[in-house]
């Protein structure tokens with residue numbers, strides 16, 4: 413670590429004032445987890461499962477990001493692994509350098525991101541180092557978490573709902589200088605105050621998954637779950653699934669979780685999800701070897717749900733596995749129900765029987781992360797102690813490639829944190845009283861690590 417970075421870290425750890433922090437010089441370079449443009453072909457011809465993020469993601473020294481108008485540089489104490497980083501590390505479905513190329517055209521600010529390396533990562537907690545011209549709401553020393561959506565808001569489209577802005581980009585995926593580097597570059601409209609009852613690494617695991625689940629389930633832009641709604645949650649203990657279960661319970665709904673092992677059944681129950689289906693034990697393989705879907709297995713899933721709900725079908729299906737489950741999701745949703753989807757982990761080309769959709773007046777809603785307002789609304793619930801982090805484990809930055817590999821192979825529970833500048837776990841808590849109130853809930857996933 414550069415000497416200047418050591419001084420910055422020391423100042424943060426000793427809670428030096430923002431004014432003193434502002435006087436410290438910034439280093440020229442920083443450590444970051446990067447992918448390289450000259451390696452995008454390294455996995456060509458390989459099956460996705462064989463692509464190894466430990467080969468494509470490197471932790472090395474790179475120049476710190478340049479600061480521009482309405483931007484903020486953040487000293488990153490911690491980050492987390494999201495599934496988009498798995499996609500980046502495999503260069504699937506396309507190398508993320510394509511995003512950097514496209515965004516650079518005609519936009520000098522975006523062109524600064526278009527380099528031969530990309531610092532990845534779409535979550536961060538940390539401390540504001542400096543702010544660019546035009547930033548008035550944030551100052552050096554502010555303790556923050558980062559909302560992963562960067563928008564310019566120059567277009568009229570975004571002014572109802574920021575995520576509709578055509579310039580919208582997933583930070584650290586469609587931009588450079590993401591959370592897995594010691595100094596991150598964000599737009600001022602990505603910052604939110606850190607929940608102070610959480611450690612740095614816990615706080616860094618909340619934003620992306622929580623805000624995604626909030627928009628999908630709670631927001632008027634999503635499924636608008638009501639009290640008593642039955643919600644089928646695929647991957648109920650995973651990153652966005654573990655958050656969905658909490659939002660359903662917090663809103664008075666009835667989650668039915670699907671997971672793939674007895675350990676995860678127990679974890680889902682510890683999270684408060686009483687109704688759980690083990691898809692492995694039940695043999696819920698919807699696709700046959702000849703490449704068609706077996707409707708008998710769709711019916712079996714529907715039957716299992718009814719057994720757990722006293723005969724009710726899901727008002728909402730929370731979809732993200734994609735091709736492997738989407739046909740079943742459309743089938744099991746209640747008459748008039750909603751399938752809300754934000755992803756296609758197992759394949760983008762979904763197949764479903766449209767008769768079950770139109771004849772039963774079901775709806776499909778596409779959802780993508782969230783706008784800044786939704787992100788604040790979601791984070792407020794964490795600050796109130798209603799929605800908790802789901803971190804099972806954290807890794808030092810050097811081991812970020814191992815953490816990405818674990819998520820790639822579905823070997824993790826919930827979220828994996830990454831300590832970027834934070835030297836050890838457990839630092840950064842300022843509100844011990846609120847933490848003591850929620851300690852058990854915050855620790856659920858650690859008990860299953």
Ligand code: NAP
Nearest residue numbers: 495624647650651652671672732733736754755757780781
């Ligand atoms: P994650 O932590 O890996 O969790 C995904 C869960 O999906 C796993 O826990 C697994 O649970 C389940 N799963 C995996 N394969 C499955 C299959 N074939 N059938 C049924 N369930 C399966 O990942 P995540 O962070 O929750 O993200 C999930 C997806 O959402 C990713 O594709 C990610 O890119 C996407 N995402 C999109 C947005 C957005 O804004 N559009 C935001 C966040 C995430 P079990 O094995 O226990 O069933």
